[in-house]
Amino acid sequence: MPKTADNLLTGRLALVTGASGGIGAAIAHELILREVDLALTYSSSREAVESLVTQLKDVWERKYGVHIIKNECPVITIHQADLASADQTVKLCQDVNEKHGRPVDILIANAGYGKRIQDIWDISLDEFEHTLNVNLRAPFLLAKGVVGGMKAQGWGRIVFVSSIAAYGAGINGCHYAASKGGMMGMMKNLASRLAEHGITVNDVAPAMIGRTGMIPNESTVPGLVNTIPVGRLGTPKEVADAVLMFCTNGYTTGQSLVISGGLRHH
Numbered sequence: 001m002p003k004t005a006d007n008l009l010t011g012r013l014a015l016v017t018g019a020s021g022g023i024g025a026a027i028a029h030e031l032i033l034r035e036v037d038l039a040l041t042y043s044s045s046r047e048a049v050e051s052l053v054t055q056l057k058d059v060w061e062r063k064y065g066v067h068i069i070k071n072e073c074p075v076i077t078i079h080q081a082d083l084a085s086a087d088q089t090v091k092l093c094q095d096v097n098e099k100h101g102r103p104v105d106i107l108i109a110n111a112g113y114g115k116r117i118q119d120i121w122d123i124s125l126d127e128f129e130h131t132l133n134v135n136l137r138a139p140f141l142l143a144k145g146v147v148g149g150m151k152a153q154g155w156g157r158i159v160f161v162s163s164i165a166a167y168g169a170g171i172n173g174c175h176y177a178a179s180k181g182g183m184m185g186m187m188k189n190l191a192s193r194l195a196e197h198g199i200t201v202n203d204v205a206p207a208m209i210g211r212t213g214m215i216p217n218e219s220t221v222p223g224l225v226n227t228i229p230v231g232r233l234g235t236p237k238e239v240a241d242a243v244l245m246f247c248t249n250g251y252t253t254g255q256s257l258v259i260s261g262g263l264r265h266h
C-alpha cells in the first residue's frame with residue numbers, strides 16, 4: 001500500500017494546539033472518537049482544557065464503557081505553552097515526545113491570535129509581530145518539530161487552521177491576513193516537499209465560527225450574520241469535520257478549504 005493511503009487513525013498520536021478554544025476542542029472531540037491519543041495545548045485557559053479532558057473521557061466512557069471487553073481511553077496529556085515564544089514552542093514538541101514516548105503522527109496547528117484591529121494606522125509593530133509569531137512562526141516551528149518523526153515512519157498528517165483572511169477577506173486587519181496568508185504559502189510548499197515521505201499537509205480556512213473565544217455568539221459581530229449567505233455563524237464541529245477529512249484522506253494534499261457559509265473570499 002502506498003504510504004499516504006493508510007488512512008486509519010486508530011492509535012495515532014495527535015498534537016492539537018489551542019485545545020482550550022472552541023475549534024481546538026471540537027477537533028479533540030472528533031479525534032477521540034477515532035481512538036487517537038491526544039496532546040492538547042493551552043496558553044492561559046487551563047480550566048477550559050481540563051474541563052475538555054473530563055468531557056472527552058465522558059464521551060469515551062459513554063461510547064465504550066459498557067462493552068464487556070473494556071477499551072482503554074486513549075492517552076490524553078495537557079501542555080502549557082505560549083506560542084508567541086519560539087523557545088516554548090520548540091520545547092512543546094520535546095515535551096509531547098517525552099510524555100508520550102513516541103513521535104507525533106498528526107499535527108493540528110490550530111492555536112491562533114487575532115485582535116479585531118482593522119486599519120493599518122492602528123496596527124502597532126508589536127501587534128504585527130505578536131500576530132505573526134503566534135499564527136505563522138509557531139506553526140513553522142511545530143511542523144519542524146514533528147516532521148522528523150513523521151518522515152522516519154513514512155506517515156504523517158499536518159493540518160493548519162488558517163482563515164478566510166488568508167485570501168484577503170475577513171473582519172481582521174492586514175497583520176492577521178498576512179499571518180494566515182503566510183500559513184497557506186507554507187502549507188503548499190510543505191505539501192509538495194513532504195508527499196514523498198507519506199506526509200500530507202493541508203489547511204482549513206474558516207470564517208465567522210461561533211461558540212469560540214474569537215466569536216462567542218452573534219451579538220459579538222453585530223450586523224454581520226446577515227451578510228453570511230447561509231444566514232448563520234458556522235460551528236466549531238463543522239470546522240473539525242473538515243480537519244478530520246484531511247486526516248483521513250491521504251490522497252488530498254496541498255489544499256486549502258474555505259469554510260465560510262458562502263462568504264466570498266476572492
Ligand SMILES: NC(=O)c1ccc[n+]([C@@H]2O[C@H](COP(=O)([O-])OP(=O)(O)OC[C@H]3O[C@@H](n4cnc5c(N)ncnc54)[C@H](OP(=O)(O)O)[C@@H]3O)[C@@H](O)[C@H]2O)c1
Nearest residue numbers: 018021022023043044045083111112163208209212213214
Ligand atoms: N472563530 C472564527 O470565526 C475563526 C475564523 C477564522 C479562523 N479562525 C482560527 O481558528 C483558530 C482557533 O480559534 P477559535 O476560533 O477556536 O478561537 P478561540 O476559542 O479564541 O481559541 C483560540 C486558541 O488559541 C490559543 N492561543 C491564542 N494565543 C496563544 C498563544 N500566544 N500561545 C498559545 N496558544 C494561544 C488560545 O489559548 P488560551 O485560551 O489558552 O490562551 C485558544 O486555545 C485560530 O487559529 C483562529 O485564527 C477562527
